[in-house]
Amino acid sequence: MIPAISHVSPIVTVGVPVYNGERYLARAIESILAQRFADLEVIISDNGSTDGTADICHRYAQQDRRVRYVRNERNMGAAFNYNRLVDLARGRYFKWMAHDDLCAPDLIGACIAILEREPAVVLCYAPTTFIDETGRPLRTIRDGFHFRDLRPSDRFRRFLPLARGWMNPVFGVYRTDVLRQTQRIGRYPSSDMILIADITLRGELHELSESLFFRREHREMSVRANPSALERQRWFDPAYRGRAPLVHWQWIAEYLRIIRCAPISLGEKIRCVTALTRWVRWTRRELLGEAIMAVRYAPVLRK
Template identity: 30%
Template structure:
């Protein structure tokens, strides 16, 4: 069997409400030479049934089912070991990829072999529709990546060989809900570079439930992870001011952070 150029990788758990939109946005891509690796992390709703139905309709879909809930990091690593493409494109189970996302990213990476990580800008949306957009740096430095908010996980496309080289995603509990930040830091630590396409090629679901999941525990883990990478990357100690900034968010109500987030990204949309 000839390997596809791209392996689209998705992990899902109990997302029967939105997963059809996410899957359809991949199956209708202008670029068609891909496989769709989907890891069901022991869903207890009808998610697995939906996946199996899609698998019968499109042979590019390969469904794997965890017999126990293992978590996102484990599911992504399991899926990566099943991927056969030159590139891996991440996708989340509640977001929507634009029609030409895969084509645009594939073309860029083929023309720019020095780039290992490729993201795009995004539209933020909730139950009321699109409310803003991102303005990620096109060519982030190692300090930018360390500060965070440089790449959006479900937009990322990277070389399968490169993520194998860095040891896949960290499965430690220390980076639960931070696996993407930790992974990008690890890429840069190993000398790989990333880039963001300027266009918005994915609609990113960010509603009130998204902010509720950002608990104080996860913020403390982020502070600890930033401190770890500050030391490993041998960055300036003066950058600890950004660690303090993240720590102070512990004392800010999630609704206030959500409101600030919406204002900032609404302004981005109008620029």
């Protein structure tokens, strides 16, 4: 049965960016439509897929009026596709949903309950259970981004040591107006990490106690299909034609940018820069190694 659609905007928008995702897409959509919190819209943005993705999307859009399908004529890159969904969203809350992941039926409702009750919280997410290609659970992790500190600089300081590896909270539920104040997903590797750092400067983050989010590990997932820094860069932005980026150096520049643009006091910005300076000292080996590799292999990387 298709839920009734109100004449007002839905409470939450779930945005699904996809490119050639026919293998897992239907299961991802089903897990969204099965949410007990039904006042939602689902927008699927197809990045010019060449497989059966479009047929799957059309089928669900015809079956359920909450589903809307839009398509780019060509692959515009992950950054464009993710950000387009935020532009199209009508809900006052927003969630990205990767085409190969799954949500427990209570995920969105549990996040919305926190956001409605706690005005200071701008992002709510659940611990992550990783699953394999068949859906078998592999491991569950708590990301530890439960930042309920009042001062933005304290939240930012606590975030920096954790800013490595999987950025699972990026798939939590945001306040849409706050997310739109950021630069969202940038056209460079690990821009989801910078986004979460930016969010810490704009409000509190809440981690639920129960694992309700299932992230799929498989051979075609982006981090495995694009192992090198240059491949990851072009996954975010196919138009990129430069050499492999100096990732850690770019992170520093982006951290400084979000601190400068954050709606916080000068004193808080100074505290954030102080915390970043400590982080730079912790990562000095990576920074030096990256610079050496860039110089050594520059002629090869230009090809």
